[in-house]
Amino acid sequence: MGLSWQQGPLAPGAIGRFLVPEPLPERLLFAEPLRRRMRVRFGGTWIVDSEDVVLLHEPGRYPVAYFARSDVEPGALEPMQHRTTHRDLGATAWFAARAGDARTERAAWQHVDLPAHAAVLEGRVAFAWRAMEAFYEEDDRIVGHAADAYHRNDVRRTSRHLVVREGGRVVADSHAPLVLYETGFAPRWYVPRRDIDEAALTAVAGQTFCPYKGLASYYSIGDADRAAWSYREAWPEVAAVRDLVSFEPDRVEVTLDGAVLRLERGQKVMPHGVDRGLDVEELLTR
Structure with missing residues (x-):
């Protein structure tokens, strides 16, 4: 996130507000x-x-x-x-x-x-x-952009009950997911592979990288294209979610303690291009 993009306090999409009597200028650098x-x-x-x-x-x-x-x-x-x-x-x-x-x-x-x-x-x-x-x-x-001192990732264990379904099929059922809180983003839930029916996951071509987490691989689930992803070699800063799988709540049904999750503000990432000369091997060995 940082101060000025995604949902940071100086960003156009900020979800919080400054407790001051007068409105702030439209743009603050x-x-x-x-x-x-x-x-x-x-x-x-x-x-x-x-x-x-x-x-x-x-x-x-x-x-x-x-x-x-x-x-x-x-x-x-x-x-x-x-x-x-x-x-x-x-x-x-x-x-x-x-x-x-x-x-x-x-x-x-x-x-x-x-x-x-x-x-x-x-x-x-x-x-x-x-x-x-x-x-x-x-x-x-x-990689990606200058490192932002205000951006961080926190991974927490939880015993909440997370279930993923696609077309009536149970894809994942876990009482031990991890939740990743990334500054400015809505929470993301990661599921251990032991709690996933991996036969439901079809690996698809094309990877993306995050300057804070590493290289992401994607999966389709039934007719839902790129409905899940995994940081197979997540960087040390988020090692707890390495090789776990997260699911897109707008492409498959994800419930948490029985409540259906919806795509929230802050779950879409502002795109940026891949660095010049950057290859997968270098990302994995960062």
Whole structure:
């Protein structure tokens, strides 16, 4: 979630509210020091290595890392004629990235006419995530978008009774599911495979990745396409749900203590593209 996307407090879809007498502005941007060393790789080399990074939280967007221009390798950015206007931050200049024989246009941008209240971004440049080969915090690759300090996952055990049915067939019946609370998302229920009729699950092609949980594999159940998923090799942060299965309540019937679950706000994920050069093997060995 973070502050400004999904259902965060500064997001357009926020489910909470600030207890203040006057309405807040329609859009609030929040910038803060990241306080982590971050590196950017392009053309087989490091073009940025910085401990001076500002993270910008903008409504409806993933957080974006802004680097001091002094930490960018000389010659790595080539000014372009292309210009845009940011609705809050003003005129924006764009750059091509160059390293060795590699060159990509519209790979980075800088706000060049900032309002006084946004001076913290003065002289800073941000890089288009998919245009770069990789982003790192220290020696660990960060995938999807800049890591958000306000995003977390908590996994809790429960003895509540969860049943999954498809067309009258019982697919799962468990008194020991796990519930995953992910900041800004509605709860997701994960079922141990011992409580699942795995003959009902048909693996389908196509995987997705989550910057916080890892690589997800999908299953169809009867006529319900991609009705379930599993993080077969979930990352250590959510190791408790590794190889468990979760079910989409809008595609199959899921009941919890007899109550039918419905798709809630916060159960649809804002899409983002797969990182350039990112392969399944690297995800699994992160």
